[in-house]
Amino acid sequence: MVAVESPRLETAARALELQGVGRRFGGLAAVRDVSLALEPGERRAIIGPNGAGKTTLFNLVTGELRPTAGTIRFFGRDVTALPPHQRVRLGLARTYQTPLVFPRLTVRDNLYLAVRGVRPWRLSLRAPRPGDPEFAVVAELAERVGLRHALSALAGALSHGEQRQLEIAMALASRPKLLLLDEPAAGLSPAERESLAALLGSLDPTMTVLLIEHDMDVAFQVAQRVTVLHEGSVIAEGTPEAIASDPRVRAVYLGGTHGE
Amino acid sequence: MSVRRALTIVVLLLSVSFPFWGSPYFVGRIFTPALFLGVIALSLSLLAGFGGMVSLAQMTIAGLAGYGYGYLTVTLGQPWWLGILGGLLVAALAAALFGLIAVRSSGIYFLMITLALGMVVYALANQNRSVFGGHTGILGIRAPELFGQSLAERTVFYYLCLGVGLASYAYVRYLARTPFGLALQALRDEPRRLAALGYHVALHRVAAFTLAGFLAGIGGLLAVWYNGAISPTTIDLTRLINVMVIAVIGGLAYAEGAFLGALVFVLVTNFASSFTQRFNTVIGLVFLSTVLLSPEGLSGLLDRLARAVRRRIRPGAALPQRFPTE
Ligand SMILES: Nc1ncnc2c1ncn2[C@@H]1O[C@H](COP(=O)(O)OP(=O)(O)O)[C@@H](O)[C@H]1O
Ligand SMILES: [Mg+2]
Numbered sequence A: 001m002v003a004v005e006s007p008r009l010e011t012a013a014r015a016l017e018l019q020g021v022g023r024r025f026g027g028l029a030a031v032r033d034v035s036l037a038l039e040p041g042e043r044r045a046i047i048g049p050n051g052a053g054k055t056t057l058f059n060l061v062t063g064e065l066r067p068t069a070g071t072i073r074f075f076g077r078d079v080t081a082l083p084p085h086q087r088v089r090l091g092l093a094r095t096y097q098t099p100l101v102f103p104r105l106t107v108r109d110n111l112y113l114a115v116r117g118v119r120p121w122r123l124s125l126r127a128p129r130p131g132d133p134e135f136a137v138v139a140e141l142a143e144r145v146g147l148r149h150a151l152s153a154l155a156g157a158l159s160h161g162e163q164r165q166l167e168i169a170m171a172l173a174s175r176p177k178l179l180l181l182d183e184p185a186a187g188l189s190p191a192e193r194e195s196l197a198a199l200l201g202s203l204d205p206t207m208t209v210l211l212i213e214h215d216m217d218v219a220f221q222v223a224q225r226v227t228v229l230h231e232g233s234v235i236a237e238g239t240p241e242a243i244a245s246d247p248r249v250r251a252v253y254l255g256g257t258h259g260e
Numbered sequence B: 001m002s003v004r005r006a007l008t009i010v011v012l013l014l015s016v017s018f019p020f021w022g023s024p025y026f027v028g029r030i031f032t033p034a035l036f037l038g039v040i041a042l043s044l045s046l047l048a049g050f051g052g053m054v055s056l057a058q059m060t061i062a063g064l065a066g067y068g069y070g071y072l073t074v075t076l077g078q079p080w081w082l083g084i085l086g087g088l089l090v091a092a093l094a095a096a097l098f099g100l101i102a103v104r105s106s107g108i109y110f111l112m113i114t115l116a117l118g119m120v121v122y123a124l125a126n127q128n129r130s131v132f133g134g135h136t137g138i139l140g141i142r143a144p145e146l147f148g149q150s151l152a153e154r155t156v157f158y159y160l161c162l163g164v165g166l167a168s169y170a171y172v173r174y175l176a177r178t179p180f181g182l183a184l185q186a187l188r189d190e191p192r193r194l195a196a197l198g199y200h201v202a203l204h205r206v207a208a209f210t211l212a213g214f215l216a217g218i219g220g221l222l223a224v225w226y227n228g229a230i231s232p233t234t235i236d237l238t239r240l241i242n243v244m245v246i247a248v249i250g251g252l253a254y255a256e257g258a259f260l261g262a263l264v265f266v267l268v269t270n271f272a273s274s275f276t277q278r279f280n281t282v283i284g285l286v287f288l289s290t291v292l293l294s295p296e297g298l299s300g301l302l303d304r305l306a307r308a309v310r311r312r313i314r315p316g317a318a319l320p321q322r323f324p325t326e
Helices: A008-013 A054-062 A084-090 A107-116 A133-144 A160-172 A190-201 A216-222 A240-244 A247-252 B003-021 B024-051 B058-075 B080-102 B107-127 B154-175 B179-189 B191-195 B201-227 B237-250 B255-275 B279-293 B297-313
Strands: A016-025 A028-038 A043-047 A069-074 A092-094 A178-182 A208-212 A225-230 A233-238
Touching: A016 A054, A028 A054, A028 A069, A028 A233, A043 A054, A043 A216, A054 A084, A054 A092, A054 A178, A054 A208, A084 A092, A084 B191, A092 A160, A107 A133, A107 A160, A107 B179, A133 A160, A160 A178, A160 A190, A190 A216, A208 A216, A216 A240, A225 A240, A225 A247, A233 A240, A233 A247, B003 B024, B003 B154, B003 B297, B024 B058, B024 B154, B024 B179, B024 B201, B024 B237, B024 B255, B058 B080, B058 B107, B058 B201, B058 B237, B080 B107, B080 B201, B107 B237, B154 B201, B154 B255, B179 B191, B179 B201, B191 B201, B237 B255, B237 B279, B237 B297, B255 B279, B255 B297
Parallel strands: A043 A208, A043 A225, A092 A178, A178 A208
Antiparallel strands: A016 A028, A016 A069, A225 A233
């Protein structure tokens, strides 16, 4: 286990820093005493068996859930009490484990809302015109995730994989400083996985990425460091190689029969 | 030319020329009330169809605009334009307040809270004499006069209601394409997602409720000019529910549904009452059969018919580009 103890002064440089973060649901401690620090530009994977508390941890970082203990800092700023929409405006974007898009709006409008979301006048009462600069961004985002042909389709009519791509494009629309991806490869075909990996590889290297991945192969391909969560707690953190050979990780996660 | 556009042109021509060939009774007693009731119901379609907020308080808000206008012009003797401004302001403020109270809930709870708010205002209007005029309400309310011409004159008033109705309809359709309207539809389906894009969902709900309240207030002004008086009966439980009945019969998710539903409603209440005391039963039956036979209301039915016609004319025509609400 790697203890994340560092002097307070250095925290300003951290993209994300969790200190003693916990969340209880009644009697269940879904996340307990998690401390975690991401350097700007770092690519970190969180792995762990189902129910380990990975998604809950994401919800705490984005503000959709309030922690019952601990503090969360985003580029040095304490955001523990900040509502989700304000964290997004600071540069935090996410995707969901089950793709969450607006099914009865077109792909174009989904992306348009995503682009507008972090800009002033996001609730303008003036209808956009085709020449508005936002649409150039929308087209560029759609191109990047291979959905240019589907701009006029309803998002609800897209395949699972396409909705995933759309969601990633929506997250990128805000030009986030920290991107959280909740099992981005789940349910994708091998071809889709490949284009996902290419997309993640093409991201701005200064962007910090935290991704949950069930599949160790995918996690290890993208991430420089891996954090292992088990029953709400961090049980290991290190390079993919170190994690892959860690006996505790093998015990709880890889289903190894003998522990210790 | 699409079936929809052809239909729009026909409806426009018929409604504009209507006073020239329609009977005074139909112009004044059927279509005129259908138009202002349609505007009030449209405020519900906007909230429910786009925002997923089914409010029972729209008639209350419309009534408050009427009370505001009556209080200012009759009780305080102020000019009509002040009455209009005051009435709309009261409606918008009341809506904002209702919105603040109700936005954190959804579905059936939202419905019940707005109903409770409506009943609170009803009780207040009944008991308060100084402003609301108690049980009697405010009598002798007059529509504005422009160039010595009262707007309440039958044909003039019909055109006023038609103009306001068309403008409201066009505005709501326009609104659907604005960032405000898109975000409203987005929060109807996935509020979490919208918040995760940087939008303040609760604030947006309150804003939408306020905007809809303003629209209801416009309809409420037309109604009070038509009736020449306002009393607690105008905002009692039955009237509150009538707005819902109208919007559902017409099709909640369609802007035109509000007017279609209002027309059916006024027709049924007028003609059913001539042969039976139980026109509420008749309305109830119309409501039930709509919900059972075409949950998308009459507009949904027409929509499906139009698509069928189009498929007949042009088999293999592209999929309809209807506005994507259910
Ligand atoms: N909103 C909630 N209410 C109650 N329990 C929850 C809630 N969200 C998650 N949990 C519980 O917390 C635990 C962790 O869940 P989750 O974070 O989704 O795990 P993971 O994403 O690692 O599979 C599970 O036992 C789950 O049932
Ligand atoms: Mg999960």
